[in-house]
Amino acid sequence: MIRVCMAIVLRLMLLMMAALAPVMGAAQTPLRIEITEGVIEPLPFAVPYFVASDDAAASYGARIARVVADDLSGTGLFREIPSSAYISQITNFAAPVQFADWRAINAQALIVGAVQLSGQQLTVQFRLYDVFSGAEMGNGLQFNGTVDGWRRIAHKVADTAYARITGEDPYFDSRVAFVSESGPKNDRRKRLAVMDYDGANVQYLTDSTDLVLAPRFSPDGSQLIYTSYETGFPKIYVIDVGRLQRRVLDQSDATMSFAPRFAPDGRSVVYSLTQGGNTDLYTLDLGSGKRTRLTNAPSIETAPSFSPDGRQIVFESDRSGTQQLYIMPASGGEARRISFGQGRYGTPVWSPRGDLIAFTKQNKGRFHIGVMRTDGSEERLLTASFLDEGPTWSPNGRVIMFARESRGAGGRSTLYSVDITGRNLKPVPTPDGGSDPAWSPLLR
Amino acid sequence: MQNMSKYVGILTTQLDFRMTRFLRPVVFLSVLALAACNNAAGTSGVGAGGATAGAAGTAADPASPAYFQQAVGDRVLFTVDQAVLSSQAQAVLDGQARWLTANPDYNATIEGHADEQGTREYNLALGARRANAVREYLIAKGVAANRLQVVSFGKERPIEICSAESCYAQNRRAVTILAGGLTG
Secondary structure: OOHHHHHHHHHHHHHHHHOOOOOOOHOOOOOOOOOOOOOOOOEEOOOOOEEOHHHHHHHHHHHHHHHHHHHHHHHHOEEOOOHOOOOOOOOOOOOOOOOOHHHOOOOOOOEEEEEEEEOEEEEEOOOEEEEEOEEEEOOOOEEEEHHHHHHHHHHHHHHHHHHHHOOOOOOOOOOOEEEEEEOOOHHOOOEEEEEEEEOOOOEEEEOOOOOOEEEEOOOOOOOOOEEEEOOOOOOEEEEEOOOOOEEEEOOOOOEEEEEEEEOOOOEEEEEEEEEOOEEEEEEEEEOOOOEEEOOOOOOOEEEEEHHHHHHHEEEEOOOOOOEEEEEEEEEOOOOOOOOOOEEEEEEEOOOOOOOOOEEEEOOOOEEEEEEEEEEOOEEEEEEOEEOOOEEOOOOOEEEEEEEEOOOOOOOOEEEEEEEOOOOOEEEOOOOOOEEEEEEEEOOO | OOHHHHHOOOEEOOOOOHHOOOOOOOOOOOOOHHHHHHHHHHHHHHHOOOOOOOOOOOOOOOOOOHHHHHHHHOOOOOOOOOOOHHHHHHHHHHHHHHHHOOOOOOEHHHHHHHHOOOOHHHHHHHHHHHEEEEEEEEHHHHOOHHHHHEEEEEEEOOOOOOOOOHHHHHEEEEEEEEEEOOOO
């Protein structure tokens, strides 16, 4: 009975959605999660092992199904039905699905796939079914790639299912740059690292010789901009993620530059420059090397982030006496304050959808990750701890990753993620400690 | 057959696995020798907090870096979120200015630091304010501006690691690190 009600609710949501907004092709089917609403019951789904063409392909069939299931379950919006509950098995990708067997175990979505291995080449096909209507959602898809990219193929499968069921843009096939941390607090070693969004495939881009901070992806995901103390002073570097070639930007002596981010068109960067103890914001045109000063005040101006259309910059300043958030035109000029709650606000980041600003808030000895609209209204705190800091947005603007440092002499920094509804707070696994996460765009 | 024919119109996505071109961990080129010197000095001064050993002598020698560090005092402390020099701090810096005037072979880098109660970027800027306050004071007391550099480490280099005010008070500091000297 509950299942029937759930299906009816989903149908109603679909009708409302269809009336309110034009959405993707998946909207014709009743299987749907509307994730901007309040608390929802996770949608039960099944992902049997992908059918393998031979024994060599079988291990990929099992592993791909596992990653797809973990991606979907990890959102908190879906609940995997364990294979031990299955009544029928999928042994032939082309055979008709016995929907009654999947309805009986309350699988509302069913993902069926096939894997072929030819040398180092992997071919993966899959179909997504709405079990209760007995219909396929969208067309079957095929992905080709080399075997060492099997996880990306799995993420692409999960992305497709997520997008078709939720109507949202996906985010599983993405990477996260971060600072890998080891050693005690008074001898912390930091290295630049990049991994898949779920913590797999960690790659280190630097050793721990020099202190490195806050990597940020270029809009195409091919480069990272970050701060390094290689010369003894903080300077901004750009590193090519694939080839590991790097160069310093804005080589001026005896000044500090830090907190860089790319503009959405990738042609310029915004950052902080400190001269005479005073920190202001600048942009640097990467083509011409021309530097433009955006702020000129004795206060601290730092942590800038562009709006997705590149026309505005949100940043933090203590010009009012405490750390607060401001928005100004990307060319500089008059800034308007947007944070007015209690406490201090820092590290603002504009959401990829353009509608929200994520930030770090300090109030009464606690740290929070929160979001507010770009006019400062509807502030919501998503987390609270001894020290939460440095939010970064998933490519679809649904999830925020940040760093949480534990208290005391044994304090350690760990990556966490949380849905922008405040649900589904969970650690992101890294080999050592982690800080300063930066989510990449969706890979292509 | 019907199923197979449905595949004719299927979208085929050819993935380009950029990640497979990653190289394994890379050891970067050594930094410039000068920078290495600065780093080494910074590490010993900040991390160990003890005497700087070396050819320049011991704390008994008033012209030695060890004397500067221990007898004169190489650091001043700040209150929360402030870069104002207390009278106690000014007394220490008066001693630093006299020492630097008497020992013109030495240059100095002033490192500004913050405690962990703050966001990373803000603390970098705050540490720079503190280091600059020390630099301005020393210049006002007669030390040549071109002998004094500043750098901020924000909250990246605490010397005390508890999460309590007793430790935070020691971490909100500006440390004057000597460079050069008899070898220069």
